[in-house]
Amino acid sequence: MEDLEIVFHLSSPISLGFPWVFFDSLLAHVMLREELGEKYYSLPTKIPVKDIPRPPLKYYRDVPVASVSIIEPAPSLQVFSYFKRGDHPFPKGRISRGSGFFKDFYLKAVYAPAQRVRFYATGEAGEIKRLVGKVSALGKERNIGFGFVKKVEVAEAEGEYGLVKDGLAMRPIPVKYLRYYEDSAYLAYKPPYWARESVELCAVPFTRVELG
Amino acid sequence: MRGPVHQGGAGLDEWLEKWREYFLTYYDEGGVEEKAAEAAEFARQFIDRALVSVSGGKDSMAMLHIIATRVKSSVHVFHWDHGPWLMPREVEREILGGILRVAPGAYVHVAVYSRGFSERAREEWAPWYEEFYKALEELTRRLKVRYHLLGVRAEESSRRGSRGRVADRVRWVEVHPLYHFTWRDVWAYIFRHRIPVPSVYYKYAMLLGWEKARLVTFFDREFEKYGSPQLDSNLSWRWKHNPTAQASR
Numbered sequence: 001m002e003d004l005e006i007v008f009h010l011s012s013p014i015s016l017g018f019p020w021v022f023f024d025s026l027l028a029h030v031m032l033r034e035e036l037g038e039k040y041y042s043l044p045t046k047i048p049v050k051d052i053p054r055p056p057l058k059y060y061r062d063v064p065v066a067s068v069s070i071i072e073p074a075p076s077l078q079v080f081s082y083f084k085r086g087d088h089p090f091p092k093g094r095i096s097r098g099s100g101f102f103k104d105f106y107l108k109a110v111y112a113p114a115q116r117v118r119f120y121a122t123g124e125a126g127e128i129k130r131l132v133g134k135v136s137a138l139g140k141e142r143n144i145g146f147g148f149v150k151k152v153e154v155a156e157a158e159g160e161y162g163l164v165k166d167g168l169a170m171r172p173i174p175v176k177y178l179r180y181y182e183d184s185a186y187l188a189y190k191p192p193y194w195a196r197e198s199v200e201l202c203a204v205p206f207t208r209v210e211l212g
Numbered sequence: 213m214r215g216p217v218h219q220g221g222a223g224l225d226e227w228l229e230k231w232r233e234y235f236l237t238y239y240d241e242g243g244v245e246e247k248a249a250e251a252a253e254f255a256r257q258f259i260d261r262a263l264v265s266v267s268g269g270k271d272s273m274a275m276l277h278i279i280a281t282r283v284k285s286s287v288h289v290f291h292w293d294h295g296p297w298l299m300p301r302e303v304e305r306e307i308l309g310g311i312l313r314v315a316p317g318a319y320v321h322v323a324v325y326s327r328g329f330s331e332r333a334r335e336e337w338a339p340w341y342e343e344f345y346k347a348l349e350e351l352t353r354r355l356k357v358r359y360h361l362l363g364v365r366a367e368e369s370s371r372r373g374s375r376g377r378v379a380d381r382v383r384w385v386e387v388h389p390l391y392h393f394t395w396r397d398v399w400a401y402i403f404r405h406r407i408p409v410p411s412v413y414y415k416y417a418m419l420l421g422w423e424k425a426r427l428v429t430f431f432d433r434e435f436e437k438y439g440s441p442q443l444d445s446n447l448s449w450r451w452k453h454n455p456t457a458q459a460s461r
Binding site for chain 2: 016017018019077078079081098103104105106107108109110140185186187188196199
């Protein structure tokens with residue numbers, strides 16, 4: 001296991017569905033896509049929790065030693081509004097576009113004009129390098145051009161910064177594993193991040209903590 | 213701090229101060245005082261048989277202030293509490309505190325959404341309306357009121373504009389004292405009279421602009437088609453999970 005610093009250089013702004021992107025989640029996503037191939041794109045919305053691959057990372061209890069995204073320069077959020085209309089063949093006669101199958105969406109993508117996204121993690125360097133090389137875009141709304149990756153660099157980090165760096169939590173860490181925490185909130189702290197089972201009272205990323 | 217801004221950081225205060233100056237200047241130049249006086253006079257003719265509906269949003273809070281300070285202090289106020297999954301308790305406390313500060317002499321009637329304590333409230337919104345109208349109807353009957361004063365403005369949407377300033381809804385008559393106000397008028401009135409509105413407004417206004425900042429239920433799938441949950445996930449992420457047992461801040 002090596003301490004790593006992973007830097008994604010972007011060629012377009014990154015759209016966010018949450019204030020942070022989770023590195024372990026990103027690896028799990030690439031691994032699952034590799035494992036399932038084309039079937040990945042026809043999965044039900046939420047697959048059973050047991051089928052999520054375990055990324056090649058070090059774990060502190062059940063917390064992956066992998067930071068959340070550090071967006072550079074410090075993000076100033078913007079909103080991109082767009083319409084999403086059905087492109088399917090419309091049937092004859094009246095259809096409702098306010099609700100139901102043909103519903104139109106007036107969506108808002110929250111994005112940050114970023115140049116780089118940095119992560120820290122501890123894990124199997126070779127495998128992590130291979131997996132991040134397969135990431136072509138980061139964040140949400142990648143299908144409309146957000147978060148394109150120009151280049152990715154993986155280097156050795158000076159220390160194990162995936163959990164704590166300079167006294168700051170680098171990811172959500174359950175407070176039950178901490179001796180001290182400055183701020184807390186209910187957050188998912190392990191994949192899958194959408195599952196209720198992953199939610200615990202956690203220290204908030206980039207706030208002061210001490211591991212227990 | 214490496215996380216996104218717009219989360220109540222130092223930049224917010226500076227930004228807010230700049231806009232406060234703008235709205236205070238606009239208050240005089242835009243004739244907001246005259247509009248408020250006119251709205252008060254308009255409301256006066258209905259007030260003795262009226263119920264004032266207050267969501268806690270900017271429009272209803274401005275209307276409540278106009279009525280409580282210029283027309284009648286002992287008004288009946290109706291407020292609907294959506295429950296913690298749709299309206300986080302911090303916001304609800306700010307709303308109720310604001311109502312009591314703006315109209316200390318009012319009779320405040322709060323109806324609580326029975327399903328608002330379940331996560332399903334975010335997915336299924338049809339029962340919301342049913343319960344809301346039932347509660348409102350009961351209160352209308354009990355207080356023997358005829359008029360419902362709402363903070364509806366014509367500028368908000370063509371549908372709202374088409375309602376007119378007085379709309380007969382059979383069960384009651386809707387009256388819209390702020391019908392001719394613009395979003396600038398409302399914010400200017402709020403800043404000039406220091407009306408308390410939920411602080412979450414400012415985070416959303418900073419990102420979306422003052423004219424588009426609205427107080428709506430959080431993480432509500434009803435507003436998915438407008439992209440609201442996406443905004444909430446970024447700006448109100450603290451309330452995404454387990455809002456009934458919120459951590460302290």
